Amino acid sequence: MFKLTSLNLNGIRSAASKGLEAWLAKTTPDCICLQEIKCQAADVLGRFDHLAGLKGHFHFAEKKGYSGVAIYTRHEPSDVVAGFGSTEFDAEGRYLELRFDTPARKLSIISCYFPSGSAGEHRQQAKYRFLDQFDAHLVRLRGTRDFILCGDINIAHQEQDLKNWRGNQKNSGFLPQERAWMTKLLGETGLVDVYRKLQPDATDDCYTWWSNRGRAYANNVGWRLDYHVATATLAAAARSAAIYKDVKFSDHAPLTIDYDWSLASQR
Template identity: 35%
Template sequence: MKLVSWNVNGLRACVKKGFMDVFRELDADLFCLQESKLQAGQIELDLGPEYRQYWNYAEQKGYSGTAVFSRLAPLSVRYGMEEDHEPEGRMLTLEFESFFLVNVYTPNARRDLSRLPYRLEWEDRFRRYLLQLNASKPVIVCGDLNVAHQELDLKNARANLGNSGFTLEERGKMTELLGAGFLDTFRHLYPDRGEVYSWWSYMPKVRERNIGWRIDYFLVSASLADQLIDADIHCSVHGSDHCPVSLCIDLPERVSKL
């Protein structure tokens, strides 16, 4: 099974930059988006009859939002964390027979760190939520987690220490999550691979010089470790300030066509 995650930073803009070509080329069974920046009815995507579309829109226009396009028929879909709704559209949970898929766009602490307390509180709730799911069946988590966990995960670690996305507090929450029984699939498979990033600033020449951060992830329950096939970061794909990340994993789910 192949899964793809991409922060598109505005789906309507990304569609104009070749989204559909990337979607078809990557050919995922589950394709997850963050930062769709849409409201209901603002876009129609012809993904083909085999894909079901699930959207979680933010109440604020042009902000946040997540989506999942699935070849698999889920048993249930949840739009939020504790309740089946949350105002920023940051999460979708799809339940399948053998696993849960959680697509998430983690809140940014903001440049001045004014949202760091909320971010840390979110992280604690998120970890508890994943552990509740994991008690029932394995979990696959994907999305923009807005943190570079290790120094290997960004270009200029020393210069960025303490900045949003690389504070000790945010990195510590990722450490807690992984310590609670989850694997960072890319780092698990490629523990020493550096210079591979998923986000670059729009400032001139930054992407060309590969001054980036790895903040987009696939995490899985540790019980799925032996079923991992590969994890990839598609650095050459443009259309957003993020690039897609993917996971291939051996799972028993059957694709159910519409």
């Protein structure tokens, strides 16, 4: 089995102080995709270049204390791609792709942090620009290789993906245009929402993010914003999914999916 985890940290230093590394040592994922690491190269060196035996690869935002993504893995990639070719969004440190290519297969694992539009209309418009550009990128990528995209997509796709869907229909993360983008991604583009493939009927158990306002976490008033999105071949290998909620490393929960293949066997 290949165990792959995705988690928005809301700051790697903050998550580390809450026991992230001990949890990784206990759960032993083969690979973990992180979003919102909120650090720079100087912060990583000698402290976060490895976690629980996994080697880290990074795409930092130009702005300090903002965004940034990472992938920690047991297996050495054949190539590391930071950014997806967008001048605007590559500067924000939102995309990291590790390639594990062999003569028989081209395979990528991607950590991606989609913009949130909750800060105001200017950020919602930025989110729409990101979705347009990223859709074209995924279509191109799907034509050349298998991949699993892990990340905080910042969209709850269906009504069952958030607690108060009726009251959030005009809020960023559940807007009709965002949801339509997800529908197209999982339809015309031919990619698979792996968690929903394994847990098609899950509601209250599916949430991966809770607002820090009020008692959202205590009352499980959550959203499903964190995904594994995969090409059909890799999605078919998914066997089990788990969302870890016993310890809060951030306002998101880790999503782990076990796949019935091994990168080691691909070398």
